[in-house]
Amino acid sequence: MGTPAIEIRDLRKSYGDVQALDGIDLTVPEGSFFGLLGPNGAGKTTFINVLVGLVRKSGGTARVFGHDVEDDYRSARDHIGLAPQEFNVDRFFPIREVLEHKAGYHGVPRDEAAERADEVLKRVGIYDKRDTRFDWLSGGMKRRFMLARALITDPDLLILDEPTAGVDVQLRRELWETIVDLNQRGTTVLLTTHYIEEAERLCDEVAILDSGRVVDVASPEELMDRGTDDVVIKLREAPTAVPDFAAEDDRVEEVDLDGERLVVTARQGGLVAPDLVRQLDRAGHEIVDLEIQRTSLEEVFVEMTRPEEERATPEVAVE
């Protein structure tokens, strides 16, 4: 196995009494599309800021492609392209110039910088705005520009902090396409998002962060399998009784019969459904419709982070 894109051991950051990062262990393999999910204040931005050298850690180690983010800052930082949540952009220059300056700062010769600026502006679809000031771009174009700026140094690790915050569905999809394409060409992506659909669609793996700790690391699919799905079956005629599904399969948690409509709540509903169909068929019931309402990552996420939050409240009160 090669060097991981990100390797974090017991990472800590405190602000006074607040443990923004409270012993994080995390490995992001090269080439992966990795999501960082967590409620407000979980520590996502602090985590990113440590990686890019904007925040000094209080303890532990953080490496980017094997380079320590503090002892070997320049090498670590040169691997990273960052699109932060906030628009920290020089607003008075045409955006193409902003990109050229940025490339220059990272040691790219002038001619090549101009070429790259054009290339990334085309890639995110705002090349025709190249002579416009950042201030004069629309909200969606500003988001595109943030991505272009992150790409100007041709990074191996692209860090996106809420890349589609506040943009419409159409643009969100376009940005997704661009990012997926980059990932498929080998760029490692670390993404934080509040749009669970985004994580579900894009990420191979997500880490759920809460109160500065990693609660879990798994694929979105694995996480969703922990929640329960509803298998909704419509029968031709309202039955008086149905087979005891829960006795047959311990993934079944609840069975609810309402006239012709049978709702079976189960983990891994997609795998349970064929068995349900077989049993109903054997018992002589005719099925006219079947639908599986999958649990969303959002539901699992809320479930996983809620108890932590409840526990956090009294501690805050004591301080």
Ligand code: ATP
């Ligand atoms: P959000 O989803 O709202 O962006 P987040 O997961 O990015 O949240 P952080 O911004 O990393 O969370 O904040 C983690 C904790 O650290 C919060 O309790 C926050 O108040 C605290 N914190 C962050 N930056 C500072 C700072 N500069 N000074 C003091 N406390 C800070």
